[in-house]
Amino acid sequence: MDNFYLDIFSSQEKAIHHCLWLNFKYRIAKITFGIINGPDNNFAVVEEATAKEMEMSFLDILPKDYSNMNYDDIRLIRMDKEPLPHLEELFGDFSTIDGEILRFILHSKIPIEKIIRFILAERGFDKNHRWCGFSKSFETWLK
Numbered sequence: 001m002d003n004f005y006l007d008i009f010s011s012q013e014k015a016i017h018h019c020l021w022l023n024f025k026y027r028i029a030k031i032t033f034g035i036i037n038g039p040d041n042n043f044a045v046v047e048e049a050t051a052k053e054m055e056m057s058f059l060d061i062l063p064k065d066y067s068n069m070n071y072d073d074i075r076l077i078r079m080d081k082e083p084l085p086h087l088e089e090l091f092g093d094f095s096t097i098d099g100e101i102l103r104f105i106l107h108s109k110i111p112i113e114k115i116i117r118f119i120l121a122e123r124g125f126d127k128n129h130r131w132c133g134f135s136k137s138f139e140t141w142l143k
Helices: 012-025 048-053 071-079 085-095 099-108 112-122 134-141
Strands: 007-011 033-037 043-047
Touching: 007 012, 012 033, 012 043, 012 071, 012 085, 033 048, 043 048, 071 134, 112 134
Parallel strands: none
Antiparallel strands: 007 043, 033 043
16 A cells, blocks of 8 residues: 555544545545544544555445534534544634624524525635636525
């Protein structure tokens, strides 16, 4: 094996979070990541090509998305002493919003997804972060 990607995690949950992020991050390059059993009763996140080269199959543990996340899942992420950078940034951003604003969002049922889509549309990029112009961006994001 000349070049291969391998990240080792002691917890299955953290491997899943990392793998979901990598699959999103490298979606444009069409590189697929998955999880295999690690060398020491742990979990390894690897590229599909690496798993094939190692003659291993991905474990069938990767969810499609976070739609089934519950409060225990969130608690585990928040308690992690070494959080994954993308989750640290996500939770950090929400943590710095004034509490009264967060309560207002919940109380008023503000559609966060629509706000995010609108903000992304205003940037002029498509869903793969390629410049497409503002008209096309609004068309893409506000469907």
